[in-house]
Each structure stands twice: as structure tokens, then as C-alpha cells.
Amino acid sequence: MRWLMMCVAIVLGAGITWLLTVRRVTRQVTLSSATANGSGERPPRADVLGNEAAMDEAATDEAATDEAEGFGGATTQESSSRMGWDRTSQDEDALFPHDLHAGDRGVTGVPPIQGATPNGDLAGVTAPGAGADPSLTPVDEGPTVGDLGPELGAPERDDPEAAAGEPESGGAHVTESATPAANDDPPVPGPAGVR
């Protein structure tokens, strides 16, 4: 009888204690998900009704996201590779415009000079004090060598190959630094060509 009462007391003690200590609470959670133009699904947001702290936190988070989008977009997650720099920026050539390497497009607005080296360098093309090489006639329209002064008397040439291959006497000649292949290459624009 005594052990039976002990067992009953244990069960009652455990049950009553469980009911008094472990409490249940129920909340209604609103999950909101947004989809922008079908580009992707924004993760659902949970607003717990009746919990002002959680709602304020969610509102603050949403405001921060909107503010970030005003500066070009929300902050993305950190890359798993943890690369702190752009690998492309380590390549010096990648810093130049791609059109600058094309050479034959004349993107700088300066007309190409016949007889110039492939990289547009005219060093050694003309002798010091000899004036501009009359063979260095711009192909395209723009400031020509002849425009620098009438005394230079730069003749206009319609055939640039003849001008590059057969420099006239009296003018400076293109030195050997200009490789033969350079004559075949399309002219490269260079700011030094018009100076």
C-alpha cells in the first residue's frame, strides 16, 4: 500500500510539475514571399503577429534592403572562394580598352599615320629638325601634316603604300626600325603622329 502511494505521488508530482513548468504558446506567422519580374524568388519573410520586436526587426531589415537596392542592389553573399580582388585587374592589358589593341579601327579619333610602328610610335621616323615627314600623311580626314604649315609643303598622296614604301628625297626616311611587317599592318593611331 505504501509503495502504491509512492508511485501515485511520483506520477502526480511529475505530471503536475510538467504542467506547471512546460508552457505552450501559439503564434500566427505570416510568410510573405516576393517575386520580382520572374528573375528570381525572394526568400519568404516571416512576420510574427503579436511580437512587436520581431516586426520592428523585420521592418528594419526590409528598410536596409531597400536602401541597399538604391545603391545598385542588395548586398550579395560573400563568395565561397573569398577572393578579395578582381583577378582580371591583375592583368595590365585588361586595363586598356580592347579597341586600343585593335589598331585598325582608329578609335582614338586621331587619323592613322603611314609608316608608323605598329604600336603607333613615331620615334626615329623623322630626323630632328627635319620637319614632318611628308610621307606621314594621315589616311583619314582630320588634321594632316600639311595643315601644320604651308612651308612644309606636304604633298597629298592617294596611295599610302607608295608613300610608305618609297619615301621622297629631301624628306626624312622611315628608319629600319619600322619592320617590313609594319607596312603590311594596318596603321595604328597615335597621338604623337600629329605633333
Next chain:
Amino acid sequence: MAEQTRRARTVMRRYRADIGGSWWGALVVVTVVLGFVGRGDGGFWGAFLWSVVGFVVGTLIAIAMSSRVVGARSEAEAFADVDVASGDGTAR
């Protein structure tokens, strides 16, 4: 434009609270009742004291089990994962 979809659902959580004064009231009531019920052999006090021992042992067992089953100690802690869901988008 962004299309927003809202879904509402009920989430139930449990958390542990302090025993409080109700436990003492339950202790008195239960032990007195069991003392009167079991007073046949050793009298009221014998049954009453063993009932107190059994009730305390049962209380300790319940506390040990609740501490293992229910981890949250407050309502806010119980809904911490739901509050975090507002940031990472998962509700558990």
C-alpha cells in the same frame, strides 16, 4: 513589379517556466489527500510523508525530462527561429 504572396500559419512552441507557488499548493493538496487515503496501516503521517517523498521525486524527474526535451527558457527564445526566419526566409 514585385508580386507578393502572403501565407499565414499557426506555430506552436513550448518553453520552460518557473514552478512558482502553484507547485507548493499542489504538494500540500496531493500529500494530504494521499495521507488520508493511505492512513490505514501506519496512520496519516506515515502516508503523508511518503507521499511528500514521492511527489518530490516525481518533480525532480519531470524537471530533468523537461530540461532535455524543452530547450527554450522563455517565449522569445522559443520563437527565436521564427524571428530569424524574417532574415533568412526559413520558418521551422
